[in-house]
Amino acid sequence: MFKTIVIGSSNKINVVIRQFSITSARNAQHQSKIVIVGGGSGGCSVAAKFVNALGKNNVTIIEPANKHYYQPLFTLAGGGLKKLSQSHKDMSDVLPKGAQWVQDSVAEFDPKNNTVTTKLGDVFKYEVLLIAVGLQLRYDDIPGLVNALDNYDNVGSIYSPKYVEQTYRAIQTFEKGNIIYTYPNSPVKCPGAPQKICYIHENFLRKMGKRNNANVTYNTSLPVIFGVKVYADALWKVAKSRNINVNLRTCLVEVHPEKNEAVFQNLDKPEQKFTVEYSMLHAVPPMGTPTPLKTNKDLANDMGFLTVDKSTLQHTRYPNIFGIGDCTDSPNSKTAAAVAGQCNVVFKHMRAVLDGKPLSLAYDGYASCPLVTGAGKCILAEFDYNLQPLETFPIRQDREMYIMYLFKKELMPFLYWNLMMRGYWNGPAIVRKLLHLGMKN
Structure with a gap:
């Protein structure tokens, strides 16, 4: 008999498993044909495909969040072109109804025994596992940045819903001085976003008649303005035509918000650091995979990314494990569009493993x-x-x-x-x- 399981959290009781035929005891053992860790773009889209193909109660999704965000809208919201409220829906309305939602996060992966263990102590055994945990924002890796974002209204960041609206307010209230936009020295999701918000804000200043009062700078840790030459050439023209200063291999390493100062490092000459005073700062945090994946040497590479075959998206050591989205070491740009290009390959290959058939598709890195x-x-x-x-x-x-x-x-x-x-x-x-x-x- 299927029933709803209620599992407690530290602050309140949450319904975390829908229609799951098991008891609610802690440290319970669960079994599922397919376990998906992460309810973001990749996890949700593949789960929906399996529910459509196999029907109810074959898929378990482990995801702690209450809200599902369409993160590409953050850039538009940070520039006043959309509202933040348009970027999210309740997770319960987005995850497929035929899947079993476990509102918890994974504490441990055990690929040798085909299990994952959640923070609340439940153990889930799977036939096929999809890891779709994305990237975590690590604002605290830059000294002073969290203090700046939480306590000063002239510092913003479009990468977290907590700071998106603050970013728009910062450009609205800007009067004159230096505006600095940054790109961190780490892999990032949506690598175009750090400069998109720069262009959107610069355009906004022109409309408000404040552009002549602003010195706009984009500091990126990358050696290029964009990785694809034909688009990079176009972006250099945009930046030059709008008098936007672009500094390559320049990384934000510290913020002194009480003095409105940002400290940067020349990555080609690491001993060289310099301080710039700002009137407004838009900061993009370093990013990395969640700790349970990052520290699992059976699954991840030295940088903490899930190791997969870039064509099949199958794990390089465990054939019944697949990855999708930002958390894999697949060398594609980490965008929602890339997930769309990956999801059918992952779905078909996971199903092939279940059926004992060969893998037949190839992701082209789109x-x-x-x-x-x-x-x-x-x-x-x-x-x-x-x-x-x-x-x-x-x-x-x-x-x-x-x-x-x-x-x-x-x-x-x-x-x-x-x-x-x-x-x-x-x-x-x-x-x-x-x-x-x-x-x-």
Whole structure:
């Protein structure tokens, strides 16, 4: 008989498992055909596919959060082009109803015994495991940054919902001085976002008649402004035409908010540090995988990322484990569009393992980064593992276009909530073939 299990947390009682035929005792043993760790873009989309294919009660999702965020909207909300409230829904409304939701987080992976253990002590045994835990924001890795974000209204960050609205208020109240935007010395999710918010804010200042009062600087730890040359060339033109200073290999290492000072390091000459006074600072935190994955040497590489075959997304040591999204060492750009390109490959391959069949598909590294450069302007970057353009439309996409802005602002959120989160969107590959008449672009 199936029933709802209620498991307690430290502050209140939460319903954490829906329709699960097991007792609610702590340290209970559970079994599931498919266990998915993480209810973000990758975990939810693959879970929906399995529920659609196999029916109810074959999938267990372990996810502690109450809200599911469509994070690509954070950039628009931080620039006043969308509202933060439009970026999230209740997790219970997004996860597929036929799946069993465990509202907890994983404390330990044990791939040798095909189990995961949650923080509350439950052990889940699986036939096939999908790890979709994403990246954690590590603001506290930069001394002074948490204090600056929590206590000063001229410092913002679009990467956390806690600070998105604060970021927009900061640019609204700016009067004059230095505005600095940063990119950390670590892998990041949505690597275009740190400069997108710079362009959006610069455009906002022009509309408000304050641009002449601002010295706008984008400091990035990367050796290039963008990884794909054709789009990088376009972005250099945007930056130069708008008098935005771009400093490569320049990393934020400390903040002194009481003095409005940011300390930067020249990564090519680490002994060289310099301090800049700011009127407004937008900081992007270093990021990394959650500790249970990062410290598991059976699963992760030296940087803490899940080791997978970049084509099949199957773990390199354990064939019944797969990865999706930001937490894997697959060398693609970490974006929601990349997850869309991965989800059908992961689903088909997980099912092949269940059925004892060979893996038949290959993920090509597709990722997309809609580079919004202001209200009504967007360069739609699409590319593959080789950092070569893999564009959907049969036109040049390395230029600012209003239609691409509409796709980013209106169409992509619709596709995400109504198709991808329900298991019906695998990225634009089919659309690309149709528009290019089946020819490679």
